Amino acid sequence: MSAADAVTDALGQLHSRFAGVREGLPAAYIPQLARADPDAFGLALVSMDGHRYSTGDADVPFTLQSISKPFVYALALSVLGLDEVGRWVNAEPSGEAFNAISLEPATGRPDNAMVNAGAIVTTALIPGTPDEAAFERILRFLGRFAGRELDVDEEVYASEAATGDRNRALAYLIRSAGLLPFDPVAAVETYFRQCAVRATAVDLATMAATLAHGGVNPVTGETVVTAAVAAQVLAVMATCGMYNGSGDWLLRVGLPAKSGVSGGLIAAGPARFGLAAYSPPLDATGTSVRGYGALVALSQRFGLHLMNNPALSGSTVTLATTADDLPTAPAGGPERALRERVGVVAAQGALDFTAAERVLFALDESGPDRTGSVVLDLREVTTIDSVALAMLHAGLARLAQDGRRAAVVDPAGRLGPLGPTRERTGQELPRFASREEAVEECARVLAEGD
Numbered sequence: 031m032s033a034a035d036a037v038t039d040a041l042g043q044l045h046s047r048f049a050g051v052r053e054g055l056p057a058a059y060i061p062q063l064a065r066a067d068p069d070a071f072g073l074a075l076v077s078m079d080g081h082r083y084s085t086g087d088a089d090v091p092f093t094l095q096s097i098s099k100p101f102v103y104a105l106a107l108s109v110l111g112l113d114e115v116g117r118w119v120n121a122e123p124s125g126e127a128f129n130a131i132s133l134e135p136a137t138g139r140p141d142n143a144m145v146n147a148g149a150i151v152t153t154a155l156i157p158g159t160p161d162e163a164a165f166e167r168i169l170r171f172l173g174r175f176a177g178r179e180l181d182v183d184e185e186v187y188a189s190e191a192a193t194g195d196r197n198r199a200l201a202y203l204i205r206s207a208g209l210l211p212f213d214p215v216a217a218v219e220t221y222f223r224q225c226a227v228r229a230t231a232v233d234l235a236t237m238a239a240t241l242a243h244g245g246v247n248p249v250t251g252e253t254v255v256t257a258a259v260a261a262q263v264l265a266v267m268a269t270c271g272m273y274n275g276s277g278d279w280l281l282r283v284g285l286p287a288k289s290g291v292s293g294g295l296i297a298a299g300p301a302r303f304g305l306a307a308y309s310p311p312l313d314a315t316g317t318s319v320r321g322y323g324a325l326v327a328l329s330q331r332f333g334l335h336l337m338n339n340p341a342l343s344g345s346t347v348t349l350a351t352t353a354d355d356l357p358t359a360p361a362g363g364p365e366r367a368l369r370e371r372v373g374v375v376a377a378q379g380a381l382d383f384t385a386a387e388r389v390l391f392a393l394d395e396s397g398p399d400r401t402g403s404v405v406l407d408l409r410e411v412t413t414i415d416s417v418a419l420a421m422l423h424a425g426l427a428r429l430a431q432d433g434r435r436a437a438v439v440d441p442a443g444r445l446g447p448l449g450p451t452r453e454r455t456g457q458e459l460p461r462f463a464s465r466e467e468a469v470e471e472c473a474r475v476l477a478e479g480d
């Protein structure tokens with residue numbers, strides 16, 4: 031036993047709770063899918079550190095079906111960009127079933143890339159390269175999300191190819207509206223193959239975790255897509271991923287998700303987890319019945335709903351005082367009076383936009399009457415993202431413009447080159463290794479001014 035087995039136990043409890051559910055039937059319109067074991071049931075979770083947890087049939091391979099759609103959309107966005115992809119496929123929830131004729135009346139443009147119509151167009155947009163046909167490129171790309179090479183279930187592919195006339199009809203209909211830029215037969219064949227790619231629930235949770243982790247596979251460390259593309263894909267999954275069940279899903283589960291008619295279901299908790307369920311019996315929207323139940327319960331149990339009181343990051347400002355309050359300040363004398371006019375603000379942790387706002391507010395409030403000098407101590411700060419960095423430099427420059435001398439305690443150089451502040455003020459921002467030196471410098475400058 032290990033401590034982390036508690037996570038596996040939590041998954042195991044959900045598994046036991048839903049394993050007995052007998053509702054729903056495996057998809058039958060693709061004959062080969064009707065042969066799936068209705069009792070198969072697996073759950074998997076992958077953390078942002080790449081830790082994998084699973085229970086039940088989480089290592090049983092099954093075909094991705096529609097779960098391939100967000101990942102092929104990610105490839106299209108990576109190759110062509112959102113504006114170009116958006117010319118061919120919209121991003122509006124259709125409120126209709128996955129196989130509906132969800133096309134914009136005037137243009138024939140599919141409503142979104144999660145319904146079949148939009149997914150077929152998305153697949154058609156993927157160009158082959160001199161080295162790789164379009165499908166090989168898609169297959170390899172899916173494998174980078176999973177962290178291993180994936181393959182095709184040829185029987186499921188053949189079964190869908192033999193019966194998939196509705197998807198062919200959709201492709202012809204789209205082309206008749208003048209939209210589909212490629213051969214509809216080839217586009218649908220590639221789409222059928224992508225739907226027949228095989229993966230396990232653990233693979234799928236890794237794929238979802240890669241989207242949740244800003245496009246970096248947390249198991250392999252590979253950057254598969256940019257953070258911007260990962261966010262775009264998650265946005266479309268959130269609004270359209272569960273078809274005509276998308277609104278209800280966002281309400282109850284609150285996570286970007288995608289279902290597939292083989293019984294797979296993924297959900298992504300941005301910056302938290304990738305989740306996957308596998309259980310073939312489906313409800314009326316083509317969603318795994320047990321998977322739905324388990325992920326609703328899991329989201330509630332682990333508090334994953336995105337709109338639910340987003341966790342306030344830990345306290346940022348750990349000290350906001352004047353220098354004469356510091357234990358190192360010698361009592362009495364003119365030194366002490368100078369030190370009363372030096373504000374000290376210490377920050378900690380990872381600084382983003384929210385945290386930078388707290389720091390800037392504390393700098394303003396520091397010192398008597400919001401005047402005098404300020405020392406910003408960044409020794410306990412672990413990271414400063416680009417947005418926070420620009421805000422800190424802008425804020426420090428404004429202090430200088432107000433005639434308030436600022437000094438930073440930043441031995442690790444987290445504030446980067448101090449140039450941005452200097453450029454705005456013409457003054458060098460002094461940087462010190464210790465708080466005491468910074469306070470002394472500020473007090474010295476105040477004494478000079480007196």
Ligand SMILES: NC(=O)CC[C@H](N)C(=O)O
Pocket residue numbers: 094095096097128129146190197222225289290291292316
């Ligand atoms: N919802 C799904 O998983 C549908 C995928 C399936 N290959 C189809 O096109 O019908």
